[in-house]
Amino acid sequence: MPTADELLSADTVSNLARTLARAARAPRSPALLTCAAALDGLGYGARVAAVRDAVLADLPDDWPAFEALVRTALEDPGFAGWMTFPVNEAVAVRGLAAFEPGLALLRDLTPRLTAESAVRPFLRADPGRALAVVRTWTGDPDPHVRRLASEGTRPRLPWAPQLPAFVADPRPAVPVLDALHRDPSAYVRRSVSNHLNDISRDHPDLAVETAAAWRSDPAATTDRVVRHGLRTLIKAGHPGALALLGHSPDVAVTVRGPVVATPRVTVGEYLVFEYEVTHTGPLPAELVIDYVIHHVKANGTRTPKVFKLTTRALAPGETLTGSRRHSFKPITTRRYHPGEHLVQLQVNGRVRGEAGFSLDVPVGP
Incomplete structure (x- = not known):
């Protein structure tokens, strides 16, 4: 796995500084340039936080101007990859008060590098309001956006804050999975499986019930989605999961x-x-x-x-x-x-x- 230095290196942050300076028609992005020179010794999480804070320092405080500058940066094809990740996190800070426009900007940023972590503050702040937007993403023509709907709502997404409301009750997000489990993109379907596996850790019977509904009207890809989504339950010997997949515990x-x-x-x-x-x-x-x-x-x-x-x-x-x-x-x-x-x-x-x-x-x- 790449190191923090490789994912968010000083060169990456310097390139981000130049990209945002061009978008702002400014001579430089001082906080980002200072940050780029001070990354040694920081782990991945600390790097993301430091660069996010530098982005917030360099970009306008008011949301409309902030959004306009980021959208101008999106016109630059070089604004892509890991330099966008801390920008996503900055949107999660500055855009939370705007809410729907903040989520819309993350939707447009996610094809450059996933915004799955950045949508989670919105889901934690107001799950119902955020899900109303996220559900519309399931019909987006871009598979990166459709995957964001599934991955961003995972209760226990690795390397990101949990969603306590969905850990306690994942049912509000199940319609997202229902809409995507037959998706034409394997990239999206893999996320659906991983989301179902998250559910199975806390609500095994709900995971089996959801998978059974999918298998009642299967696509050619459904069996693989279900098997991967119930993998933890299969290992644990959950009777309902085994029976659903035709693996009787009483086999002779x-x-x-x-x-x-x-x-x-x-x-x-x-x-x-x-x-x-x-x-x-x-x-x-x-x-x-x-x-x-x-x-x-x-x-x-x-x-x-x-x-x-x-x-x-x-x-x-x-x-x-x-x-x-x-x-x-x-x-x-x-x-x-x-x-x-x-x-x-x-x-x-x-x-x-x-x-x-x-x-x-x-x-x-």
Whole structure:
């Protein structure tokens, strides 16, 4: 993933300063030029905030003049990419009082680089009023704008503030997804799936109900949208999600494994295991096969995490065999603790076999 330096570099901010100065017919944008020289050591969030504040300092205080200058900048094809992101955030500050004109400007900015984060202050301030505008975007000819309708209203959009009202009750935004789940653009449909997955984390039954309605009148792309949107529920073995996708938890199978080939693993190495699944029922079956690692916590208890293995259709009597190498290389998002861990094999959300293994954590110098 690109670093903060690469996404919003001093050169990018200097180019933004020149672009806005041309739009304003001014000799320079002093706050932005000062900001460009002071970005060293700032992480991504701090950079966005610093450049946003510089944009607000350099551009007019009153909304009509601010909007006119940004729209003049939009006439410049060079005004694109990451230089526009902090401008979007400045619109979220200056345009909130104007509201509908502020959202309209974000709609026009989003094709240059997504304004998904910048629409969220409007949705937090007045969800109903903002949604009235956002719903009109679902029919926009530009897929970037249609995606903004779905992505901007996600309850738990990564790297952006949550929408507490939609975390508590996502139903007001569901009509946006209903309008877009058959969208011709895969870019838009992917956002719809991710939005549905957000809903599933807090309201699993609503997510399944929404997906079931889509499948009642499916397009060729509906199954993929639903599968990706319910992925967290499938991993968790949610009965309604599994049933909707034809993965019965009571499927007739026999399982051998997981058979652990590395009963002792050191951090930096791999857990290796094999498995065998035989379908013993009379009709073909759709199987979702996952594995679960129960990591030892600092207090000695374990916490599970589900990982994907495969999704396969098996004929009666057919056997699927496989193996997996699971990395225990150090990562920033997990701290490993020594002790007896557990690996389980899960078929259609139901645990069918398990085995233990030891994890050793080297002591640093």
